[in-house]
Amino acid sequence: xxxxxxxxxxxxxxxxxxxxxxxxxxxxxxxxxxxxxxxxxxxxxxxxxxxxxxxxxxxxxxxxxxxxxxxxxxxxxxxxxxxxxxxxxxxxxxxxxxxxxxxxxxxxxxxxxxxxxxxxxxxxxxxxxxxxxxxxxxxxxxxxxxxxxxxxxxxxxxxxxxxxxxxxxxxxxxxxxxxxxxxxxxxxxxxxxxxxxxxxxxxxxxxxxxxxxxxxxxxxxxxxxxxxxxxxxxxxxxxxxxxxxxxxxxxxxxxxxxxxxxxxxxxxxxxxxxxxxxxxxxxxxxxxxxxxxxxxxxxxxxxxxxxxxxxxxxxxxxxxxxxxxxxxxxxxxxxxxxxxxxxxxxxxxxxxxxxxxxxxxxxxxxxxxxxxxxxxxxxxxxxxxxxxxxxxxxxxxxxxxxxxxxxxxxxxxxxxxxxxxxxxxxxxxxxxxxxxxxxxxxxxxxxxxxxxxxxxxxxxxxxxxxxxxxxxxxxxxxxxxxxxxxxxxxxxxxxxxxxxxxxxxxxxxxxxxxxxxxxxxx
Amino acid sequence: xxxxxxxxxxxxxxxxxxxxxxxxxxxxxxxxxxxxxxxxxxxxxxxxxxxxxxxxxxxxxxxxxxxxxxxxx
Numbered sequence: 001x002x003x004x005x006x007x008x009x010x011x012x013x014x015x016x017x018x019x020x021x022x023x024x025x026x027x028x029x030x031x032x033x034x035x036x037x038x039x040x041x042x043x044x045x046x047x048x049x050x051x052x053x054x055x056x057x058x059x060x061x062x063x064x065x066x067x068x069x070x071x072x073x074x075x076x077x078x079x080x081x082x083x084x085x086x087x088x089x090x091x092x093x094x095x096x097x098x099x100x101x102x103x104x105x106x107x108x109x110x111x112x113x114x115x116x117x118x119x120x121x122x123x124x125x126x127x128x129x130x131x132x133x134x135x136x137x138x139x140x141x142x143x144x145x146x147x148x149x150x151x152x153x154x155x156x157x158x159x160x161x162x163x164x165x166x167x168x169x170x171x172x173x174x175x176x177x178x179x180x181x182x183x184x185x186x187x188x189x190x191x192x193x194x195x196x197x198x199x200x201x202x203x204x205x206x207x208x209x210x211x212x213x214x215x216x217x218x219x220x221x222x223x224x225x226x227x228x229x230x231x232x233x234x235x236x237x238x239x240x241x242x243x244x245x246x247x248x249x250x251x252x253x254x255x256x257x258x259x260x261x262x263x264x265x266x267x268x269x270x271x272x273x274x275x276x277x278x279x280x281x282x283x284x285x286x287x288x289x290x291x292x293x294x295x296x297x298x299x300x301x302x303x304x305x306x307x308x309x310x311x312x313x314x315x316x317x318x319x320x321x322x323x324x325x326x327x328x329x330x331x332x333x334x335x336x337x338x339x340x341x342x343x344x345x346x347x348x349x350x351x352x353x354x355x356x357x358x359x360x361x362x363x364x365x366x367x368x369x370x371x372x373x374x375x376x377x378x379x380x381x382x383x384x385x386x387x388x389x390x391x392x393x394x395x396x397x398x399x400x401x402x403x404x405x406x407x408x409x410x411x412x413x414x415x416x417x418x419x420x421x422x423x424x425x426x427x428x429x430x431x432x433x434x435x436x437x438x439x440x441x442x443x444x445x446x447x448x449x450x451x452x453x454x455x456x457x458x459x460x461x462x463x464x465x466x467x468x469x470x471x472x473x474x475x476x477x478x479x480x481x482x483x484x485x486x487x488x489x490x491x492x493x494x495x496x497x498x499x500x501x502x503x504x505x506x507x508x509x510x511x512x513x514x515x516x517x518x519x520x521x522x
Numbered sequence: 523x524x525x526x527x528x529x530x531x532x533x534x535x536x537x538x539x540x541x542x543x544x545x546x547x548x549x550x551x552x553x554x555x556x557x558x559x560x561x562x563x564x565x566x567x568x569x570x571x572x573x574x575x576x577x578x579x580x581x582x583x584x585x586x587x588x589x590x591x592x593x594x595x
Contacts, residue, residue, distance in 0.1 A: 159574050161577065295552070295554075310553050314557075315553070318557040319570075319571060319573065327561060341554050
């Protein structure tokens with residue numbers, strides 16, 4: 001059941017209806033039933049994998065919490081500091097053992113399901129070993145997302161950030177929550193649980209209508225913009241060997257817009273449904289293409305993933321024994337500081353690349369961003385000095401515009417690795433993009449022979465302008481709150497215009513099969 | 523606490539540590555700064571900052587960072 005399908009809209013409407021019509025004490029049951037129904041629709045064969053992660057993370061959390069409770073008791077009985085230290089060390093070791101077993105199950109499942117094919121492919125190539133043809137592993141729906149949520153839950157308990165959940169039902173509700181299980185945002189249990197008030201969530205017409213508005217905006221982004229651009233981008237990338245210069249650059253720029261409209265559109269759809277249910281999902285986008293630097297871009301794009309990597313990979317690596325050892329033994333303080341800042345960045349980006357997919361494209365994509373981030377850390381002081389010497393004013397609009405354009409161009413180059421069908425294709429596209437111009441491909445009617453005719457092309461550009469305008473407005477105000485303050489006639493006019501745009505201008509493809517979301521595959 | 527404040531002022535002379543009470547949430551410092559601050563704090567106070575303490579709430583101001591140092595000493 002894809003998030004942009006009519007079936008999902010109908011399903012969401014039924015869930016919201018039952019959620020508020022039935023007595024509030026049944027809300028949790030309605031949600032859990034909806035979660036199970038939604039996941040079963042995705043494929044009943046995926047259930048054992050999800051169940052294994054769910055059970056393993058829940059019971060590990062509980063047993064670690066029990067160890068810490070016992071630790072508290074033992075510490076209260078100790079009076080000598082050395083005894084306290086020993087108790088802490090023993091308890092930490094016990095908790096670590098539980099954590100390791102749980103990680104073997106949770107991460108093992110992700111690794112086996114997602115990366116077996118990739119590993120076999122490389123082993124076949126390296127050692128010329130033959131594996132059975134047509135070998136493929138099951139990749140459970142949303143495994144990359146729910147695995148990360150489960151890891152964060154177990155680690156937060158291990159690091160004593162909050163105690164384990166006692167109710168399996170409540171934890172299952174979080175991990176299987178249908179709006180975030182397939183494409184995120186990667187939720188955190190403490191934030192989710194805080195919203196599930198024991199007395200239930202009361203119906204609020206404004207909140208439900210604002211959720212519907214967000215859902216509609218998400219559908220517009222997905223069906224009107226992303227799926228329209230996908231036609232052009234797919235055609236150019238499928239025949240990339242035939243083109244050079246500007247048309248490849250144009251397709252890459254449009255792909256950058258497509259992936260933004262696609263992924264943020266999906267997040268708007270699920271956030272809208274969740275908002276209607278009274279549960280706010282974590283913010284996943286904050287107008288990333290207005291970023292002035294690459295680190296800022298990654299704080300504004302797929303925020304929940306960036307936060308996850310920061311909290312569970314970047315910081316642990318930064319304070320790891322290995323990094324500390326290098327710092328301690330180094331005679332050069334600047335080197336020690338740079339090493340401790342750069343190694344975690346490298347590790348984070350390698351894993352980010354691999355997380356996105358089992359392919360060398362994504363590994364190179366991760367390395368590309370690791371290199372940019374590391375260069376920006378190393379040369380930050382030089383950059384500051386250079387800016388002061390050149391008398392550049394950070395507040396100047398022209399300077400900000402230059403920074404935003406620079407960031408967008410760097411992102412576009414990275415997108416080639418993301419979109420191309422294989423690493424070889426990505427390298428050919430980049431080579432062809434910069435080794436010719438071929439203006440005639442875009443300055444003639446040829447431009448309209450790649451799936452989008454003149455009208456559709458113009459409409460795509462107008463839609464992008466609308467998206468850009470909305471993003472600018474959202475930087476300054478909450479459009480939905482502003483809309484709420486307007487008269488009812490105006491509000492309904494806007495709503496009908498949105499519905500009209502989605503129905504009439506949406507790309508539904510032959511036989512009404514909208515293309516799936518890009519991030520669904522991860 | 524004055525020792526910690528002096529250390530931070532030496533590291534980041536452009537930040538007014540008396541005024542700023544939401545260093546992390548306001549984007550004045552980011553994760554790279556946090557890691558650098560941890561390294562300096564560990565060295566200056568001979569402590570080991572564990573993962574329990576690496577949370578935004580401990581890096582919002584000199585006061586919250588001092589609270590962490592005191593708990594770890």
